[in-house]
Amino acid sequence: MRHLLKLGLVFWGALMSVTAQAGYAFNFPEPVTPIARETLHMHNLVMVVILILFFAVFAMLIYSFRTHRKDAGYKAATFTGPANRKQWLWTLAPFAALFVIDYGVFGIPAFHAVVLYEDTKTDAELVVKVTGSQWMWQYDFPAEGVSYTSRLVTPREQIDSGAAKGQHYLLEVDNPLVLPVGKKVRFITTSNDVIHSWWVPAFGVKRDAVPGFLREFWATVEKTGTYRGQCSELCGKEHGFMPVVVNVVSQEEFAAWLAGKKQAAAAAAAPAEASTPAPAAAQAEPTPATAKAVVVAKASPQ
C-alpha cells in the first residue's frame, strides 16, 4: 500500500510540474463565440463530475479490496441480488444518481447548447457561403455579390523540409475570410466534390460540407483578431493543405474591405466583357488565380 501511495504521489507530482510549465498550452483555445464558451463550459462541468465519480468509485474499490480480503478472515457473501431494504437502497441509489447526472446535470445544459447551435437564423446580420473543394475554400457573400477562393500559401520547400517551417506553417492562406466583430454571421456550407468540414476551434463550430446539401451554422465573434483552423473531414491527398484563416475586424474595416472586394470584382468583370469578341486572347492570359492553381498542381507530390 505504501508503495502504491508513493507511486501515486510521484505520478501526481510529475503531472503537476508538466501542467505548471505548459501553462494553458494543453487547454482549449480561448473561446470567442457564445457557442464556443457554452461548449467549453459543458466540457468543464462534465470533467469535474466524472473526476469526482472516478475518485469516489476507485476509493470504494480500494477500500473494499483491502477490508474484505480472504486472508483477513473475510467470508464472501452468497446472495445474488438485493434481498433486503438496505441492499435495494445500495442498488438503486447509484442508478438514481447516474440518472440525475445524465439527464439533469449534463442533459439540460447539453440540450441548451444544441438548441443554441441550431439557431442559425435569429438576428443573423450577414450570410457567408462556404464551399469546400479539393483543396481550397470558396467564400461567397451572396447579398454583396462577392466571391473568392482561399488557398494555402505555405511554400512547398517548407512542406518538403527543404526550408525552415514558418510561424503559421500550413495555417496561412492567400485570401482569408474577413468578418465583422460582434455580428451574428450565418454560414451556409456545401462542397463541390467530396465531404469537407470547415473548422475554427476558437469559434466552437464545425459542420461537414456535403456535396449536394446546404448545411448551416453560425458564429458571433466577440473579439477582433486572426483565427486559424483546418478542414476536419478527410478529403483526399491534400486534406492537410486547405487551412481556414479568418480575420475578424471592426465594422468600419469590414465595410471598407467589402467595398474593395466589390470594386475588384467589378474591375475584373469589365475587361472580360470588353474581350468577349476575342475569347482566344482571354484564354491565353491566365488570371492570377488560375496561374496559382497551375503552380500548386505542379508542386503537389504525386
Ligand SMILES: [Cu+2]
Ligand atoms: Cu477538405
